[in-house]
Amino acid sequence: MSNFNKLNILNIDEKNSHINVGGMAAETEYNFRNLNIPFITDIREMMPIGLDVGFSATKIFSMFGYHKYPSVVRKIRKRDLDNIKYSDDCYILYKTSDRDIWLVGHAVINRTFDQLTNEDTLYTENRLNSEENLVLNRVGIALALMKDDFSFVKNPAIRLCVGLPEKQVDSHADSYIDLLMGHHEFEIKIGSRDWQKIKVDVEEENISVLSQPFGTLLSLASDRKGKIINENLLKKDRTLIYDGGFGTIDTFLIENGNIVNSTTDPTLAMKDIFNEARDTIAEKTDIMLQLHQFNYYLSKDQGERFIWYNGNQKYDLDPDIKLSTINFAEDNIKMLNQQYRGFNNVDSIIVTGGTGKVFFPFFQLNIPKNIQLAEVKDSTDKNEDFDCVYANSVGFFNYIIINYRDEIGYIEEAKEVKGLESLKDEEVAATCESEEITE
DSSP states (O other): OOOHHHTTTTHHHHTTTOOOOOGGGEEEEEEEOOOOTTTTOOOTOOOOEEEEOOEEEEEEEEEEEEEEESOOEEEOOOOOOOGGOOOOTTEEEEEETTTTTTEEEHHHTTTTTTOOOOOOTTTTTGTSSSSHHHHHHHHHHHHTTTTSSBBBOOOOOOOEEEEOOOHHHHHHHHHHHHHSSSEEEEEEEEETTTEEEEEEOOOGGGEEEEHHHHHHHHHHHHTTOOOOSSSHHOOOOSEEEEEEEOEEEEEEEEEEETEEEEEETSSSSHHHHHHHHHHHHHHHHHHOOOHHHHHHHHHHHHTOOEEEETTEEESHHHHHHHHHHHHHHHHHHHHHHHHGGTTTOOOOEEEEEEHHHHHHHHHHHHOOSSSSSBBSOOSSGGGGGGGGGGHHHHHHHHHHHHHHHHHTTTTOOOOHHHHHTTOOOOOEEEEEOOOOOOO
16 A cells, blocks of 8 residues: 555655646747658658647647647737737747637737636537637647748648547547548747748548557657567556646556556546635635636746735745645545555556646655656657657657558668668757736
8 A cells, every 4th residue: 555654744845845836837848850760751641740639738749849838729809919929939829711810828828817718618628629629739730740940841641649538538539530630721820930821631540549648658668660669568567557637637557458447537637736726825815816827827937926916915826836736646646546456456657747747756755666757868869758748749659650660561671770870860949938928
């Protein structure tokens, strides 16, 4: 059984030291690289995209790089465009073929005092068939096609893999495919750059919907060229995947190649941490923050995460957020301990997702099993490195490559491997810091 005494003997300051409040913010980030896959030579014949549209952030993995942005969008009036300044590539705008304009990601978050009327759509299952979800997915596809000069490739033959919580795959996959299939025509604007037109077609047979935890499993069990590099994870180990997201906590236990248990819990995730914290904040300040506003404050430096109330009083948000995080970390440990019977039938645990990353120090302290974050650091091939926030999108990308490799009957030759090892990969990473948009 988990030893909760280890957690209980810590005082509140020691518990708080395990929490990186700033790390809870969903940031916009562009990481460009040219991924060489020897059996994909023309993106007009094959363009793989792993797309993970979470409730907190949308993560993209493609041959041109891996990127993410906050999963929040808002439609605006055309006349409002002239009152918004775009000083950074963090700010993304989307325009439909009917000329409707949407703010995306930080372009919404940094308009701090705007109230969202579509919060229930953005942060619940109601999002799936919504216009908001179409915008998020289309922008994700566009960023997958974006090269390091911020231009977009033309006429790609897209193969797309996306994910859903484990318990929603059977019931929601068809609706998700209906949203994604067909012709997509829209425009996108990055920062102060010009509007660019995107025209793509996504065939129904080229869309796959996986369980999000299975994406995590594939991110570690296979590589970017579709090779299985850790067969034990798939066939031998009793491996528990813990995917801590913004809207749900998903688990997935695989044993001898078979799924033996899975759960989806919508009450223990990051959204619930924020809901508990904002109720406390509202009780003390009479200010009810919206969920997207948390991201704005969390992205600030320590000491600057506060709100003004009663005219001239300052209220520090960190203590309430940290206390709620501790409460939910403990509740997650108890849930896992009960669901998996003290982990007696588990060999190892893999933790992924933004919420999982926040909880990970508490898991290490309290779960007596081999436990790791779903990420790869400092590999000899930098294309194999990724942070656990990207694990699902990496696994989705790998899934496409595994199937395509099998489809064409590709056999890797020694001379090709040698050639690949000599390639020098260049990576350009640009993390966008939050910046006010002024009207």
